[in-house]
Amino acid sequence: MNVIECTGVTKAYFRKNVLDGLSFSIEENKITGLIGRNGVGKTTLLKILAGFIKETSGNVRVFEQHPFNNLHTSANTIFVDDQMGFPPALQLQELLEAAESFYPNWDMELASGLFQYFGFDPSHYHNTLSKGRTSTFNMIVGLASRCPLTIFDEPTTGMDEAVRKDFYRALMKDYIAHPRTILLSSHHLNEIEDILEDVLLIKDGKVLLHQSISDLKEWAIGLQGPSSLVRKWVDSRDSIYEQFIGVDTLYIVVQNNFSKVEQKEAALSGVEFSPVRASNLCVYLTNETKGGIDDVFSER
Numbered sequence: 001m002n003v004i005e006c007t008g009v010t011k012a013y014f015r016k017n018v019l020d021g022l023s024f025s026i027e028e029n030k031i032t033g034l035i036g037r038n039g040v041g042k043t044t045l046l047k048i049l050a051g052f053i054k055e056t057s058g059n060v061r062v063f064e065q066h067p068f069n070n071l072h073t074s075a076n077t078i079f080v081d082d083q084m085g086f087p088p089a090l091q092l093q094e095l096l097e098a099a100e101s102f103y104p105n106w107d108m109e110l111a112s113g114l115f116q117y118f119g120f121d122p123s124h125y126h127n128t129l130s131k132g133r134t135s136t137f138n139m140i141v142g143l144a145s146r147c148p149l150t151i152f153d154e155p156t157t158g159m160d161e162a163v164r165k166d167f168y169r170a171l172m173k174d175y176i177a178h179p180r181t182i183l184l185s186s187h188h189l190n191e192i193e194d195i196l197e198d199v200l201l202i203k204d205g206k207v208l209l210h211q212s213i214s215d216l217k218e219w220a221i222g223l224q225g226p227s228s229l230v231r232k233w234v235d236s237r238d239s240i241y242e243q244f245i246g247v248d249t250l251y252i253v254v255q256n257n258f259s260k261v262e263q264k265e266a267a268l269s270g271v272e273f274s275p276v277r278a279s280n281l282c283v284y285l286t287n288e289t290k291g292g293i294d295d296v297f298s299e300r
Helices: 042-049 071-076 092-102 108-117 131-145 161-177 213-219 227-233 260-269 278-286 294-298
Strands: 002-013 016-027 031-035 057-062 077-080 149-153 181-185 198-203 206-212 220-226 239-245 249-255 272-275
Touching: 002 042, 016 042, 016 181, 016 198, 016 206, 031 042, 042 057, 042 077, 042 149, 042 181, 071 077, 077 131, 092 108, 092 131, 108 131, 108 161, 131 149, 131 161, 161 181, 198 213, 198 278, 206 213, 206 278, 213 278, 220 227, 227 249, 227 260, 239 278, 260 272
Parallel strands: 031 181, 031 198, 077 149, 149 181
Antiparallel strands: 002 016, 002 057, 198 206, 220 249, 220 272, 239 249
């Protein structure tokens, strides 16, 4: 069953398309990473799926219904980001108790355990928390709600490294015990690639790649060696990323469609093959130039 289905989705602000014809579907009970540079429309897409805003054109279905102002979507979805609004008159403990009455799958035991683990004071107020503590409390609400569709938009904003690691571990442990559909938007792909099942990569408001994390890890390969030899082996292939190392050593990333025979021959000639991390590949694919920041200096 597909929890989310989008066909030709466009969202325009002031006649400029932030989303431009997105089409994809997301299966039930999977953790999908929504990856892309700032300004490519990740938050806009997530807010459309959560029913907060309406698409300009195209077709969006969440739980087989249009999500905008939809009670069914609202009851089964939680959208977690650093802008979550809570009643300012309620203390943190009171917010957890109010959430229990709102979310049918709420687990107060989990919420209380995480609340104590991260050292929150029950009498404090949400609007007095630091940025990192705000994100941590919001994360507790997102996990304990156990909504069938749980959306985390840059959930670790302001968290230090130790808290981020704790969050991802808590998310994975609770997901294994209570599977649901989770969308996770983050700039720290290197931190989350081990917990993702699928990756949805967006560039310029369009879907660039949508595949399993295991396939993404095998999608590209790096070649390194003397520039003339490397160029020879990638001559008929489009390079994704290029970087000179030293005087005449070239590193190039291309799509991994080499046969085993070709790899063996290239290795014997002096070309080294290496896997490309999914996080690095996403950076390379969303760069405006093939050399990244180095191209700024090569043109001087």
